[in-house]
Amino acid sequence: MTPAMIEITDLHKSYHNGATPVQALRGITLSIRPSDFLALAGPSGSGKTTLLNIIGCIDQADRGELTLAGIPIPSRNARPESRRQAREITRQQVAVRRKKIGFIFQNFNLIPVLTAQENVAIALTLLNLSPEEVFHRSREILGEVGLEGLENRRPGELSGGQQQRVAVARALVKNPLIVVADEPTANLDSETGASILNLMREIHQRRGTTFVFSTHDPRVMDRASRLCLLRDGTLQEEQERVLL
Amino acid sequence: MTGLRWGEISFLARLAGKNLTRYRRRTAITTGAVALGVGIFIAMTSLLQGIRSESERNLARYVTGSAAIASRGYWDDRSRRSLDRLVGNTSALLEKLEKNAIAAAPRVSFRGELIVHYDPYPEEGSLFLDFCGIDPRKDPAVFHLDRTIRDGRFLRAGEPEILLGSWLADQLGAKPGFPVTVITRTRQGFHQLLDLEVAGIFDTPHPGLNRSTVYLPLDQVQEDLELGEAVTMIHIALDEALPGRGDPTQAAQLAGEHSPGEPLEVLTFHEMTREFSRAFDMQDSMLNAILLLLGLIAAVGITNTMVMAVLEREEEIAMMQALGMNHRELRLLFALEGSTIGAIGGLVGLVIGAGLSWYLVTWGIDYTPLLEDLKSDYPFSGVLQGVWSVPALAGTPLGAICLATTVALLPLGRMFSLPITDLLRGT
Numbered sequence: 001m002t003p004a005m006i007e008i009t010d011l012h013k014s015y016h017n018g019a020t021p022v023q024a025l026r027g028i029t030l031s032i033r034p035s036d037f038l039a040l041a042g043p044s045g046s047g048k049t050t051l052l053n054i055i056g057c058i059d060q061a062d063r064g065e066l067t068l069a070g071i072p073i074p075s076r077n078a079r080p081e082s083r084r085q086a087r088e089i090t091r092q093q094v095a096v097r098r099k100k101i102g103f104i105f106q107n108f109n110l111i112p113v114l115t116a117q118e119n120v121a122i123a124l125t126l127l128n129l130s131p132e133e134v135f136h137r138s139r140e141i142l143g144e145v146g147l148e149g150l151e152n153r154r155p156g157e158l159s160g161g162q163q164q165r166v167a168v169a170r171a172l173v174k175n176p177l178i179v180v181a182d183e184p185t186a187n188l189d190s191e192t193g194a195s196i197l198n199l200m201r202e203i204h205q206r207r208g209t210t211f212v213f214s215t216h217d218p219r220v221m222d223r224a225s226r227l228c229l230l231r232d233g234t235l236q237e238e239q240e241r242v243l244l
Numbered sequence: 245m246t247g248l249r250w251g252e253i254s255f256l257a258r259l260a261g262k263n264l265t266r267y268r269r270r271t272a273i274t275t276g277a278v279a280l281g282v283g284i285f286i287a288m289t290s291l292l293q294g295i296r297s298e299s300e301r302n303l304a305r306y307v308t309g310s311a312a313i314a315s316r317g318y319w320d321d322r323s324r325r326s327l328d329r330l331v332g333n334t335s336a337l338l339e340k341l342e343k344n345a346i347a348a349a350p351r352v353s354f355r356g357e358l359i360v361h362y363d364p365y366p367e368e369g370s371l372f373l374d375f376c377g378i379d380p381r382k383d384p385a386v387f388h389l390d391r392t393i394r395d396g397r398f399l400r401a402g403e404p405e406i407l408l409g410s411w412l413a414d415q416l417g418a419k420p421g422f423p424v425t426v427i428t429r430t431r432q433g434f435h436q437l438l439d440l441e442v443a444g445i446f447d448t449p450h451p452g453l454n455r456s457t458v459y460l461p462l463d464q465v466q467e468d469l470e471l472g473e474a475v476t477m478i479h480i481a482l483d484e485a486l487p488g489r490g491d492p493t494q495a496a497q498l499a500g501e502h503s504p505g506e507p508l509e510v511l512t513f514h515e516m517t518r519e520f521s522r523a524f525d526m527q528d529s530m531l532n533a534i535l536l537l538l539g540l541i542a543a544v545g546i547t548n549t550m551v552m553a554v555l556e557r558e559e560e561i562a563m564m565q566a567l568g569m570n571h572r573e574l575r576l577l578f579a580l581e582g583s584t585i586g587a588i589g590g591l592v593g594l595v596i597g598a599g600l601s602w603y604l605v606t607w608g609i610d611y612t613p614l615l616e617d618l619k620s621d622y623p624f625s626g627v628l629q630g631v632w633s634v635p636a637l638a639g640t641p642l643g644a645i646c647l648a649t650t651v652a653l654l655p656l657g658r659m660f661s662l663p664i665t666d667l668l669r670g671t
């Protein structure tokens with residue numbers, strides 16, 4: 001049996017919305033395989049984004065267990081014994097984000113003063129590669145996502161779909177084990193959204209990268225190899241699909 | 245986590261540079277504020293240091309010399325202009341000094357009342373002034389008074405004459421050849437009335453002298469005040485590049501040997517100008533206060549720019565953290581943005597400051613009318629001239645860079661205390 005890329009056991013997370021406490025995740029248990037192209041679906045407030053954020057190591061669960069590619073990610077209840085240990089945990093999370101996880105955001109989150117190529121290069125620069133390698137790899141991935149010839153354009157000179165392609169390229173350029181995408185098509189028209197999703201699927205199949213993304217769009221759900229339905233912070237249903 | 249590498253630093257530097265072009269007007273205003281602060285500070289330093297160095301030069305050239313020999317206790321009691329504590333047997337001491345190649349000028353300082361009468365003067369009147377007996381032959385070896393004669397001529401030994409300052413002469417309407425009467429007291433305290441003639445009018449760069457000090461031949465003074473050959477002080481000129489830098493040890497030794505029983509002391513330039521030094525130290529404190537104020541203005545400007553930059557880029561900062569950028573790298577990015585503002589502002593300020601300093605060094609600012617009204621006793625002339633202050637020229641732009649870099653990091657503290665997810669939501 002293939003070992004899980006992401007192993008989640010009894011994950012809990014709550015936060016405060018103003019003065020109101022919100023129980024975002026209530027004991028989620030989920031095993032995500034390396035071959036998964038997994039969609040987290042559910043209505044607003046179901047816990048999709050919270051779960052993605054915890055998987056992406058930009059948020060911490062209150063309790064429960066999370067393992068990413070064999071690396072245990074501590075929950076908040078696993079209180080560090082010292083400041084040094086706390087710093088070590090933070091360092092480990094930063095290192096995991098830097099090397100193993102690619103992010104795609106709903107709002108693209110590109111830096112407006114940088115060109116498409118430079119936006120992609122950020123992720124590689126953090127890996128301490130040579131400037132030549134950073135340049136070649138970022139141009140190559142832009143070609144792969146269909147942006148050849150647009151490398152020197154700034155985000156403001158690109159359409160929404162093209163900007164999200166840059167964001168996809170930025171997430172993939174460092175060859176991460178996991179790509180986390182929060183509603184990647186929400187700000188795109190249906191045709192562009194479909195093309196972005198096709199692109200993500202192609203890359204998933206070609207590179208074998210694990211994709212976990214959130215959506216509430218049924219057309220996007222249909223393209224996932226695995227669908228997890230969340231409601232009120234709990235996993236309601238799992239569906240396995242065959243990618244066409 | 246390994247240290248930062250050159251490729252990463254270079255990328256962050258380029259990103260910092262591009263970030264500054266996002267809001268060009270805001271960046272320009274902040275940079276301009278820094279430049280103005282640096283420029284003004286450099287110019288003020290140039291001017292104030294210029295005033296101090298001119299004052300010290302004028303004191304040395306017209307009032308104190310490099311050092312002076314006086315009877316112990318005379319200097320501390322000098323405001324009384326008493327003739328009780330004098331240096332006696334001066335010819336022997338002057339001879340010793342001369343043999344040791346130390347230029348010396350004996351002087352007698354005393355108080356008196358100068359009286360002028362209608363015709364030839366436009367009005368009658370009298371003034372209490374500082375009088376100084378000088379040796380017309382020896383005085384030029386230590387002082388520059390002889391080089392400042394505007395009208396008439398310098399004093400001659402043995403002549404019953406007087407030199408008036410330019411402001412005093414203008415006030416009285418005096419000209420060379422006009423008579424004056426002086427009432428003073430002899431050493432024994434008897435009133436003495438002197439009838440003198442104006443030999444010349446001097447115009448020194450020391451306004452206090454031009455206004456309230458008059459000079460007479462020393463031999464006349466010694467005779468009229470019944471001093472014998474005693475003087476109040478013997479001023480000496482030492483080999484020195486700047487006032488107060490000469491070594492008075494030999495003069496002190498000679499003064500000690502001169503008459504073991506007579507308590508003489510050598511007063512250094514710094515001892516004689518302590519009051520002025522205090523005033524200038526106060527001026528330095530004011531300069532530091534101005535520096536602090538300018539620094540605060542620049543700091544507020546840069547902080548405001550960087551707070552705006554951070555708040556507007558919350559999501560971007562969160563994205564960079566999500567990509568794996570750590571706090572140190574983000575600090576470096578903002579430090580580079582701040583230091584670039586500081587460097588450009590500092591450089592422009594340096595040009596402004598150097599330009600203003602050049603103007604002050606070359607032309608100066610003419611404050612003559614103001615000083616006339618103020619009746620200032622500061623020993624500098626009405627035209628305030630600057631000097632090239634290398635420490636200010638080099639240090640102020642560097643200070644601006646350090647300040648800008650430091651304050652650029654302030655807004656990040658709050659940002660780093662918030663969860664990345666909150667920043668991504670823009671809350």
